[in-house]
Amino acid sequence: xxxxxxxxxxxxxxxxxxLGLAFQLTQFFKLTRKKEWAYPPLEIKSxxxxxxxxxxxxxxxLNGTLWKTDxxxxxxxxxxxxxxxxxxxxLLGHNILxxxxxxxxxxxxxxxxxxxxxxxxxxxxxxxxxxxxxxARVRAISTFYDYLxxxxxxxxxxxxxxxxxxxxxxxxxxxxxxxxxxxxxLTVPFTKLGHMLYFFLYRFLIxxxxxxxxxxxxx
Amino acid sequence: xxxxxxxxxxxxxxxKQISEMLGRKKGKMKRYLSFCAHCSLCAESCFLYMKYHxxxxxxxxxxxxxxxxxxxxRRGKVDRKLLTEMKGIVWRNCVLCGRCYCPIxxxxxxxxxxxxxxxxxxxxxxQLDEVSxxxxx
Numbered sequence: 409x410x411x412x413x414x415x416x417x418x419x420x421x422x423x424x425x426x427l428g429l430a431f432q433l434t435q436f437f438k439l440t441r442k443k444e445w446a447y448p449p450l451e452i453k454s455x456x457x458x459x460x461x462x463x464x465x466x467x468x469x470l471n472g473t474l475w476k477t478d479x480x481x482x483x484x485x486x487x488x489x490x491x492x493x494x495x496x497x498x499l500l501g502h503n504i505l506x507x508x509x510x511x512x513x514x515x516x517x518x519x520x521x522x523x524x525x526x527x528x529x530x531x532x533x534x535x536x537x538x539x540x541x542x543x544a545r546v547r548a549i550s551t552f553y554d555y556l557x558x559x560x561x562x563x564x565x566x567x568x569x570x571x572x573x574x575x576x577x578x579x580x581x582x583x584x585x586x587x588x589x590x591x592x593x594l595t596v597p598f599t600k601l602g603h604m605l606y607f608f609l610y611r612f613l614i615x616x617x618x619x620x621x622x623x624x625x626x627x
Numbered sequence: 628x629x630x631x632x633x634x635x636x637x638x639x640x641x642x643k644q645i646s647e648m649l650g651r652k653k654g655k656m657k658r659y660l661s662f663c664a665h666c667s668l669c670a671e672s673c674f675l676y677m678k679y680h681x682x683x684x685x686x687x688x689x690x691x692x693x694x695x696x697x698x699x700x701r702r703g704k705v706d707r708k709l710l711t712e713m714k715g716i717v718w719r720n721c722v723l724c725g726r727c728y729c730p731i732x733x734x735x736x737x738x739x740x741x742x743x744x745x746x747x748x749x750x751x752x753x754q755l756d757e758v759s760x761x762x763x764x
Contacts, residue, residue, distance in 0.1 A: 439655060478668065481668065485666075543667070545686055546665070548667075549665045549667060549683075549686070549688055549689050600662060600665075602662050606662045606732070607731050611732060613732070613734070614732055627655040
């Protein structure tokens with residue numbers, strides 16, 4: 409069973425993950441074939457600013473954004489999402505396995521550093537959980553599914569952290585680490601975690617400074 | 628007017644028509660609903676949420692989930708009681724000003740507008756003299 413989980417299943421999961429994302433990608437562009445008129449980008453010729461004015465204008469541009477309304481959540485969610493992708497990609501252990509398997513790998517971050525980053529991901533998830541439990545506005549729209557998605561996202565990091573520190577039975581923890589990672593990859597294209605892809609795709613619909621390709625696509 | 632109100636109340640819901648309407652925008656709306664992370668970060672962008680002492684039922688995501696979300700979850704098989712409950716959500720709790728902001732990029736007003744269309748197709752919409760008849764306006 410362990411050999412299957414850490415062997416063939418990984419390939420099946422990667423295949424489903426890539427095909428699932430490709431399906432969502434093609435569906436999106438198929439559904440948004442229609443084009444609508446979009447505002448041309450504004451060309452603002454501004455006067456040369458002093459350093460102080462530049463800082464002031466940067467701070468003013470944050471008004472009305474999430475940085476202003478919820479700075480803590482903005483920092484936590486930004487750190488969480490960047491690390492969720494970056495830590496597994498630049499982890500030494502993963503790159504060694506990749507090198508053994510394919511003879512190529514990405515560059516790796518120091519192990520003690522990725523260990524701290526993993527802990528940050530876990531703490532960010534704890535923050536999300538507390539937010540979901542304690543804030544009335546988040547609780548109002550939370551279902552069992554939301555807690556499950558949170559668990560799916562953090563489980564590979566939690567088991568990876570346990571495995572690195574060799575807590576509990578190493579073999580069992582490693583099997584769980586691979587299994588939870590596979591579950592996460594499997595669920596990305598078909599569940600709420602699909603916002604990983606749609607966060608970028610929706611920018612093709614938004615006609616403003618946050619848009620991609622003029623944001624002229626329409627459903 | 629009272630007669631027309633009671634007629635509206637007795638008219639059976641055409642679930643087939645609702646399912647058909649839901650099917651027409653399924654690709655778009657189901658994606659909006661299923662990729663919503665339920666983060667609640669859209670809350671402060673709604674002036675009604677801010678005006679009504681940050682009451683969660685005025686959150687843009689809450690309104691979309693509890694109107695269009697419910698319609699899709701039940702595949703259009705809803706009764707008039709539920710549609711009437713949704714009436715307050717999509718007409719009273721939202722003015723469709725279009726200023727709500729979703730960090731993922733979900734267009735919430737289009738969901739509320741679609742829910743309104745579905746409700747309107749079943750004769751569920753505010754009446755001009757309803758202010759005095761119902762407490763919801």
